[in-house]
Amino acid sequence: MSQNQIPVIVNGATGKMGREIVKAVAKEPDLILMGAIARNPEVQGKDAGEIAGLSEPLEVPITNQLEPMLGYVAGERQMLPGVMVDVTHPDVVYDNVRSAIAYGIRPVVGTTGLSPEQLRDLGDFAEKASTGCLVIPNFSIGMVLLQQAAVAASKYFDHVEIIELHHNQKADAPSGTAVQTAQMLAEMGKTYNQQQVEETEKIAGARGGLAEEGIRIHSIRLPGLIAHQEVIFGAPGQIYTLRHDTSDRTCYMPGVILAIRQVQKLKSLVYGLEKIL
Structure with missing residues (x-):
């Protein structure tokens, strides 16, 4: 870890998109995977890198405890502000994003299904907290x-x-x-x-x-x-x-990595990849 690295939590780390994001984050020297969240009981405690298909482990165990991980990353004061990339499910994304903002963790949201009312509420919350949030319907x-x-x-x-x-x-x-x-x-x-x-x-x-x-x-x-x-x-x-x-989910990774870096500069919610290109 260094002061110039962005700590990243991948929420939904064992899904098809989540595994690609874990691999993409691991390749970038200015990013460091700090947390991998998944609900599946069969993967609890397993290494996120191995589940993603990397040749070497990342020494990041998969957990289903989002809030403790948000608190842990928020407490790493020697690093840049943390980012949570959410690729979970429409039923839980609103609560995930609100929790991240409450901890001062910048959400990058690839999960779709947020209602206009939820987006407005999250936008108000992010602005009051002066915390950047990116909602990206498509990272391509x-x-x-x-x-x-x-x-x-x-x-x-x-x-x-x-x-x-x-x-x-x-x-x-x-x-x-x-x-x-x-x-x-x-x-x-x-x-x-x-x-x-x-x-x-x-x-x-x-x-x-x-x-x-x-x-x-x-x-x-x-x-x-x-x-x-x-x-x-x-x-x-x-x-x-x-x-x-799209023929492979790797096409989304340049957009994901860009969003992780750009959300650091924001103080409110921004909707759409085109706004940061």
Whole structure:
């Protein structure tokens, strides 16, 4: 440990994203893994590096005790402020993030499913505590570029729908990325998809979920998928499709590492990877 290293807690350390984050943090000389949190009783006490697939142990045992770990890292005054990367579950992410802020630990949140009300509450709490917090629906640089291209296209197209595709272990739908994309399009100040006919759904939900400003989002959950999104614009005589596909979760790691470093500079909650690029 040194005064120039950022101590990191990975919450959800044994999940698919968590294991990749453990490996990514271990490679960076300015970061040090201080805690690995997981609920699974079968991994308690095992080395986080070995579970992640590293060739050598990190000497960081997996524990299910988040708050004691937050307190421990907060007490390491000889180091930079700690960061908690949360990749857990929508049911617990709000409490995790609030606890981290209370201990002065900076949250980097990759877990989706926070409601607008929860985001506002966490934003108020972070600002009062002068503690940085990053909520990132998608850590992929490619997805940020897709969203920017979609915003640019929205100036010229009045009809758009979003399709997001994920593995069948994802608990929330639609994805946080799809919701964020719809929000960005809605911020352009126009209403999309003016109804041409009176539609009737023969099966409820066939037309997808209705997001802001008339934008439809369709969610697909299948084994074999990781994370994918299409934004489809339509106009007379043409279709313009933007698509982003992930084939390996390593694509998220540059964004995760950037977020860990950048959250140190913040004093409030910031939403979206594009805000720190």
